[in-house]
Amino acid sequence: MRLSIGIDIGSTTVKIAVMEGSRILFTHYERHMSQVRTKTLEILEKVKALVGDEEFTVSISGSAGLGLANSANVSFVQEVFATEKAVRLLLGDVDIVVELGGEDAKILFLTGGVEERMNGTCAGGTGSFIDQMAVLLNLSPDEMDKQGLAAERLYPIASRCGVFAKSDIQPLLNQNADKRDISASIFHAVVEQTITGLARGRQLTGKIAFLGGPIHFFDCLKKQFKETLALSDENAVFPEYDLFFVAAGAAIYAKESGTALTYNSLAERLKNAAADTGHNTYMRPLFETEEEYQAFSARHQKAAVEFADLSEYKGDAYLGIDCGSTTVKLVLTDSDNRILYSYYSSNKGNPLEAVKKCLLEIYSLCEDRVTIRGSAATGYGESLMVNAFGVDFGLVETMAHFKATSFFRPDVDFIIDIGGQDIKCFKIKNGAIDNIMLNEACSSGCGSFIETFAKSMGYDAEEFAKLGIFAKHPVDLGSRCTVFMNSSVKQSQKDGASIHDISAGLSVSVVKNALYKVIRAKSADDLGNQIVVQGGTFYNDAVLRSFEREIGKEVTRPTIAGLMGAFGAALYAKEQGKAQSSISPKEELENFVNTTKEAVCGGCTNKCRLTVNTFSGGRKFISGNRCETPLKTAAQKDLPNAYQYKRSLFDEEKAKIKPGTRGKIGMPYALNIMELYPFWTAFFAELGIEVVFSEPTTRKTYELGRDTIPSDTVCYPAKLVHGAISELIHRGIDTIFYPCMSYNLDEEKGDNHFNCPVVAYYPELIAANMPAVKSVRFLYPYLGIDHPDTFPKQMMKCLAEVYPDIKRAEVKRAAKKAYAAIGAYREKVREFGRRGIAYAEEHDLPIIVLAGRPYHIDPEINHGIDRLVSSLGVVVLSDDSVCDFVSPPKVSVLNQWTYHSRLYSAAKFCAQSERANFVQLVSFGCGIDAVTTDECRSILEREDKLYTQIKIDEINNSGAVKIRLRSLLCAIEQKTEVKPK
Incomplete structure (x- = not known):
């Protein structure tokens, strides 16, 4: 047989290569959009004229190819083996092969003993990761590539998961960082993930061949690989057929051990295989009948707020702005808390422009009939809004949401807010926040989780959500992270699940992730009786239905579930009783200009790289700082730390x-x-x-x-x-x-x-x-x-x-x-603890015991969290500075670790102190801290004290940390008379 064909079916694409000996005669590359069999048949038609009636050998490879190969009874070759065959035949003297695909990544070491390393549970640093980041920047992948080539600086961005990366990128967008720099940083993060996540200690040296779609299509990624690994032009090999090495390897393997077929017989096998379905696990429908759904909808229309027509209204108004991780929300209310104007949309990577547009629209509708008496901003972009547009007040988002919830349900026990990337849960006791829970680094229970899948299947989020409401057989996808779920979704599609069934299954998964990974609820009773749900994700009736069904209780969803932060901010602005808002007038907005420049802060050893935004009217906003040092006046002094x-x-x-x-x-x-x-x-x-x-x-x-x-x-x-x-x-x-x-x-x-x-x-x-x-x-x-x-x-x-x-x-x-x-050293630390406590008593200040390990004092590890806490008007003590002031507590675990025993004693100290509060620093990857977090929480909650945990790793996300700390201080302020100065 003269010809051999290799078919590479990856996680996102189908590639085909037709070979004659060592010559590649034909190649084709196309995304399959999860329609694997259909797309493979389409592409195969393109070789029909080339092969005619001639018999050839064929083999299938790729991460998504095994099922099709088995059902079609066609030879299969593992992709790493295929890659090695193609590299040895087509390239010769290569030491290492780096290949990045849609969701798969691998390194093949050929020198010094053949070894392959592949990504297992994470698709960070792959093509799908890059696609997700492009969507976040509101750029096409090609545009992001071009932007990255013009970058001047790099930001540290996590790449091991799109969720982590979003947490790093969103604050940069909210701070108006240059998209060129963010784009280059994303590609650099992919290189970092390849080195740390794949190479894992084996050095990438010698002659390296780079293969796969992401490297082929993105010149900025090629540049980052060469610069980071310090590769010469000779040692960085970007082959002509870099997209098709797995397919070519499959063709080479087919020549030796493939299946001999004609075009018609291969097409027939694939068509028959297309009808084959697997064995999905299905759940009962969310709604059995239309009448059941209508009753459900009517019940959830009861928690409503009155609306009024702004174009006819005359009088005072109050503005709330919620600049979230991925969206912008605005609410304008009147003196009777009726909503005069509302806006909810994606910030499209430019929150300033989105808010400016809304404010101009509000002014146009208000004419001279309405006076804005007060304004408040909340969310990730709170400080940006206050500084850019002269908003009167900044309000931490937990308090904004609590205020809004109390408007609808004063007797609320539990609030859960699911946004684009964040889950916020508050337990309420005696009319005050008693406990705060936030998702740490995983957003698999959030709106972006569903939105990502919707876009990958060609739907917008709202359209996709509606598909699941009347799904007959919702597929059980489990409760896992986005990367795992991606594989589950693709597999269920291959096994015959409809889009409707997948939509419903994802809604159930969102709820399970929120309940069992963020809240870690043991039973529905943990949530209380009066539960209010909010956030844009709960506009999805399938998610809401899944939530009620999972906990076995009816909950309250306000009709403005996605606007609650902005509505709470407007209520807060009204409470402050200002005579006139200082928000930018229409004339200033029409001439609004924003310029940015880079600077390095020399206020402490952190040496933060700052972005200085200058707005119309001379207002400035400094971002990138891990603490408030660059914002302090000479009169402000540091507190004990x-x-x-x-x-x-x-x-x-x-x-x-x-x-x-x-x-x-x-x-x-x-x-x-x-x-x-x-x-x-x-x-x-x-x-x-x-x-x-x-x-x-x-x-x-x-x-x-x-x-x-x-x-x-x-x-x-x-x-x-x-x-x-x-x-x-x-x-x-x-x-x-x-x-x-x-x-x-x-x-x-x-x-x-x-x-x-x-x-x-x-x-x-x-x-x-x-x-x-x-x-x-x-x-x-x-x-x-x-x-x-x-x-x-x-x-x-x-x-x-x-x-x-x-x-x-x-x-x-x-x-x-x-x-x-x-x-002597330990006595000095204890003595500092005594002085810190005395100082807090003398100046009526709260204390936060920042509990962790000895190495958490390192600014590179804690990212300046201690200075951030101090800058909020709090005395900062460490666990070892107070742990000797109480007798060791009785714990329910084997207390065998020195650092653990300090944590437990420090937690007991805080539990017994009216002034001290406990914040635990936990490093990602610290398995044994899974024990300490639950035990410290138990020690504190026995005395009705709040437990707060901050997880830290190599990536700095000070925005989320600051929200958490401010939320804690606001909750403390509600519960006690001790207030930060």
Whole structure:
């Protein structure tokens, strides 16, 4: 047989290659829009003239090809195997292959032993990720590519998931950052994900071939790969048929082991396979009859607000603006709280233009008959609105939503607001917010989750939502993240589910994600009896019906569910009783101009890169700052901040280190060393050894060591160790000391005093995964500092080979000084806690105990959260500054970790204090903190105190953090008389 055909059916496209020997005769590439069999048959027709009646061999490959190959009884070849065959035949001397597809990504190492690495559960860093980000920027993918090529700076953006990335990009859009820079940053994030998520510690060097649609179509992505990996033109290979290597590999495989067929027989097999259906799990319909739906709709029309005609109204009015993550909402109310004007739409990546357009429309309708007495803004873009348009008040969105809810249901027990990317849940007790729950990083229970699927299937969100209302057989898709769900949706389509069934199934999934992943409800009783739902997602009757059915209760959905934030802001503006709003008049809006420039803040060590927006009338808005430092006046002073104090102690310790008679020894300033440094500096100083710590960590520290990180899910503090070690080696330090320690010092607060596995044994991982440590003396002994009697012997054994002249008596003296130094350090921290409490009492200020791990004091890890808290008028203390002021609490878990036991004691301190409140910092990837979060919450809630958790990783999302902290302070203000100054 002369010809062979390879068909590559990927997650989003079908590719075909016809080969004669090693020559490619024909190729074709097309998106299948989930219609896999239909599209494959269409494309196959294009080769009919080429093959005629001649028999050929054929093989199918690709992530979505196996099912079709099996049902059509056609040979299948795994795509990595196919890629390798094509690369070896068509390219020859290539060391590494990087291939990005629609949802699949893989790296094939050909030199030094063949190995392939593929993405498993995440489609971050693939074509679908890029498509989603283009939609968010309101650009076509091609436009985003062109914009990125003209960029001048890069922002750190997560790429492991579209949800994380949206959380990083939306604040940039709301701050009016340049879309050229955001576009380039998105492509750079794809490269970062390839290095950290796929390579996972194996270095990308040598001659690298880049394949797949995203790399083929996006020149900015090619540029970012070359620059980030520092590849020469010779080592960066972008082949002519880069889209078709899997298809070509399948054709090569077909020549050897494929199925021999003619065109007609292959087409017949595929047509017959198209009728084959799978075994979806279906649920009962959301509504059995039209009458049932009508009764449901009528019930939910009762929670309504009155509307009035603005074109005829005369009198006072109050404006509320809700600038959310993906949408802009405006409400204008009269003195009787009737709505005169409302607006709800996507911000299309430009919230300023959307709001300006609405304000001009309002002025046109008002003429001279209406006076706007007050205005308030809420949401992610709150500060932008206040500064750009002179809005009178800024209101944290949790309070705005609570105010609006109370208007409809004063006796509300529970509020759940599902927006585009955010879920906000409030428990209400005695007319005040008692607990706040927000989604951390996953928006699979949000509106954008459904919107993404709607667009991928050619529908708008509203149209798609209606399809599910009368679906006969809603498909059970489970409650999983968007990436998993993408695969489930595609599979259910292949198995015969209709669009209607999928729409209904997704609505059920949204509800399950919200209930069981965000709220983590054990039963419907956890939500109370009077439940109000709001947010644009609940306009979807299928979602609302699914929610009521899942909890087994009827709920209240206001008819303005999507406008509740704006309506609450308008109510707040009215309460403030201003005589005249300072919002920009019509003439100023018509000449509204916004200019931006970049700057770097020198107010603290964060060195934030700022975007300075200047608006008409000279108003300015500074964004990008992690705290309020660039906005402070000289009269404002810093409040007690335990994190800042602990950082200053380290600076003082470093300044005291003197050159040693026995030379230098390096230590990474990371993980537990950030707390134990007084111990080690005192110990080595006594021995005449100068300790050299790695420099304060920055994003560059992470980038310096990222190519040796073997796990993309380990916590960010651990990832930074790689960069800290690299930095020491680059500075010429030839001896590095980083001990393994199963145990911490025994603080007598728990059942045991272990270090967590990452802290305890990360030196072992460094030794195994960082080739550079083989060029120096890397000392990583197992030590037990919890046993002062045996510690000198252990250290003597470790140091003898490097320092043969050291005597046992010297080591004993050094150990004695080390234990005294760490004891003195801990007393200083406790004393600061006492002073901080006294200061708060004297000045009537609230306290937030920012509880976490010792390494959470690092500004690169906490992203300046401690300074942000302080800037809100709060005294900041750490868990170790207060944990000794109470007896250890009784807990319901095995209390065997030193850092955990501190958290529990700090939570008890806050539970017993009228002034102190607890905020826990948790690193993504910290598995054992799953235990601490529930236990700390339990300790606090037993005393009717609020629990707040902030998850942090390498990406800075200060906007969401600030909303959470302000929400906490507002809730505290409602419950107590202690108010931030």
